[in-house]
Amino acid sequence: MRLLSDSIGRKVVMAITGLLMVLFVVGHLLGNLSIFAGADGINTYAAKLQALPLLVWATRIVMGAAVLFHLVISIQITLENNQANPTAYAVDRRLRATFAGKNMIWTGLLLGGFILFHLFHFTVRSVPGLEIVQVHDALGRADVFAMVSAAFGKLVTAAVYVIAMLMLYLHLSHGIQSTFQSLGLNNSKTMPGFAKFGGVLSVIFLLGYGAIPVAIFFGLLAK
Amino acid sequence: MSAHATEHGTMNIKLIVWRQPARDKPGRFETYEAKNITPHHSFLEMLDVVNEDLIKAGKDPIAFDHDCREGICGMCSAVVNGVPHGGQERTTLCQLHMRKFKDGDAIYLEPWRARAFPILRDLIVDRTALDKLIQVAGFVSCHTGGVPDGNAILVGKPEADYAMDAAACIGCGACVAACPNGAAMLFAGAKVAQLAELPQGQVEAPQRVAAMVKAMADQGFGNCSNHYECEAACPKGIEVKFIARLNREFTKALCQEKIGAISTTTAASGD
Ligand code: HEM
Ligand code: SF4
Numbered sequence: 083m084r085l086l087s088d089s090i091g092r093k094v095v096m097a098i099t100g101l102l103m104v105l106f107v108v109g110h111l112l113g114n115l116s117i118f119a120g121a122d123g124i125n126t127y128a129a130k131l132q133a134l135p136l137l138v139w140a141t142r143i144v145m146g147a148a149v150l151f152h153l154v155i156s157i158q159i160t161l162e163n164n165q166a167n168p169t170a171y172a173v174d175r176r177l178r179a180t181f182a183g184k185n186m187i188w189t190g191l192l193l194g195g196f197i198l199f200h201l202f203h204f205t206v207r208s209v210p211g212l213e214i215v216q217v218h219d220a221l222g223r224a225d226v227f228a229m230v231s232a233a234f235g236k237l238v239t240a241a242v243y244v245i246a247m248l249m250l251y252l253h254l255s256h257g258i259q260s261t262f263q264s265l266g267l268n269n270s271k272t273m274p275g276f277a278k279f280g281g282v283l284s285v286i287f288l289l290g291y292g293a294i295p296v297a298i299f300f301g302l303l304a305k
Numbered sequence: 306m307s308a309h310a311t312e313h314g315t316m317n318i319k320l321i322v323w324r325q326p327a328r329d330k331p332g333r334f335e336t337y338e339a340k341n342i343t344p345h346h347s348f349l350e351m352l353d354v355v356n357e358d359l360i361k362a363g364k365d366p367i368a369f370d371h372d373c374r375e376g377i378c379g380m381c382s383a384v385v386n387g388v389p390h391g392g393q394e395r396t397t398l399c400q401l402h403m404r405k406f407k408d409g410d411a412i413y414l415e416p417w418r419a420r421a422f423p424i425l426r427d428l429i430v431d432r433t434a435l436d437k438l439i440q441v442a443g444f445v446s447c448h449t450g451g452v453p454d455g456n457a458i459l460v461g462k463p464e465a466d467y468a469m470d471a472a473a474c475i476g477c478g479a480c481v482a483a484c485p486n487g488a489a490m491l492f493a494g495a496k497v498a499q500l501a502e503l504p505q506g507q508v509e510a511p512q513r514v515a516a517m518v519k520a521m522a523d524q525g526f527g528n529c530s531n532h533y534e535c536e537a538a539c540p541k542g543i544e545v546k547f548i549a550r551l552n553r554e555f556t557k558a559l560c561q562e563k564i565g566a567i568s569t570t571t572a573a574s575g576d
């Protein structure tokens with residue numbers, strides 16, 4: 083039996099890497115929400131995080147591996163699935179499959195593209211045309227608040243982030259409940275509960291993350 | 306009596322049917338008129354009527370699979386307006402009745418479509434791939450001989466019910482036909498779950514699930530994306546909880562094998 087080539091082995095890997103990324107998404111959101119406490123809030127959070135290089139690098143390595151495995155396997159299985167069902171029906175009628183479920187590969191690839199963009203935008207700070215000059219606040223800390231405020235003041239940048247969060251919402255509205263089934267933790271009684279849990283969590287991500295560019299663009303965020 | 310047709314009222318239905326002379330030959334849709342159909346006709350009887358007209362006109366009748374016509378054999382198989390077996394809950398095509406339709410309706414009829422099910426003719430597909438799964442992994446090894454005493458092996462009522470629910474599968478393949486990935490996980494999951502639940506089947510559970518997953522790939526079935534279309538199309542109410550069980554059995558066996566506790570390549574692998 084092989085984890086990385088058997089059908090269900092890869093399904094388990096998709097679920098575990100997916101869940102790892104969801105965990106990261108939760109942590110990242112909790113951290114980011116400190117921006118609603120103003121410049122001091124998020125700058126303090128960022129400084130504390132930078133003081134923990136071991137945590138930062140461990141997270142980067144685990145997440146990098148998770149994204150890579152998730153990405154490669156998702157492309158593989160999507161191609162295989164298309165080959166296993168090559169002919170469409172003349173009448174395309176589905177009873178249960180959702181828009182989100184049917185478009186996992188597309189929302190996923192867009193997310194993958196967004197992750198790259200996001201890293202080059204705010205971490206490496208070298209997206210052509212969107213270069214960011216690191217400034218420091220009165221306490222000499224990296225002024226993350228100023229950086230994010232400047233970025234989301236631009237309509238295009240704010241829109242890119244909001245659209246990416248819509249993709250995340252779609253991906254996870256199918257994905258979160260799906261992991262329980264993939265890992266064999268599901269049964270007929272738990273199914274509706276998992277579906278609700280996944281739905282609620284993905285809406286929280288959409289509203290939580292989406293609120294940041296929206297609030298900044300419309301000037302609702304107090305310094 | 307439905308609102309659409311009275312006791313003696315008949316209806317005319319437009320059928321748009323996939324016609325394909327043989328495997329690997331090109332096929333196309335042909336349109337036919339089903340005339341004087343009563344609400345009491347079953348779907349297959351309606352096709353019988355159309356075929357009689359076709360034969361009288363010197364044309365080739367529509368080839369379709371059927372046998373028991375009472376919802377137990379799993380032979381009947383056609384996709385009606387995009388839904389295998391026509392979409393009435395827990396109903397095979399042979400048990401679907403024309404009272405579900407009304408005069409003037411247009412019905413698209415297509416064969417099961419999946420790589421693992423090559424079309425043999427018109428609406429008939431080759432479902433040998435499902436038989437292969439059973440040959441390779443859908444059995445319990447036992448010695449022949451005298452009939453064992455009843456109740457020699459005790460099975461609890463909940464376990465018996467669970468296994469019975471899984472065993473209700475009639476092997477029609479609608480789950481594969483409905484799956485956007487051409488996967489057979491519901492069929493395979495039902496068999497793996499049924500046997501893993503019972504004492505007689507538990508012995509070989511790890512080897513069985515390993516063989517089943519390999520056989521599905523060998524037969525050209527796809528992977529599961531948890532769309533649950535299979536459950537919605539299944540005429541026997543087989544639930545996707547059995548796919549979760551299949552995943553659980555696989556993960557358990559994989560872990561046991563990786564720590565060296567068992568081997569899934571020896572013993573009953575069906576070879
Ligand atoms: C890197 C780009 C990504 C691609 C190409 C991608 C693609 C996919 C695809 C195609 C599936 C469905 C797999 C199937 O058919 O069973 C899937 C499932 C999933 N994805 Fe992604 N995804 C990506 C990023 C992400 C991210 C960033 C997250 C989380 C924040 C995520 C979380 C999930 C989850 C939870 C599942 C469900 C796994 C399961 O069915 O058990 N994905 N992904
Ligand atoms: S699981 Fe349901 S749809 Fe699939 S073969 Fe069995 S009876 Fe038919």
Ligand code: FES
Pocket residue numbers: 370371372373374375376377378379380381397398399400
């Ligand atoms: S003909 Fe036997 S189940 Fe329909």
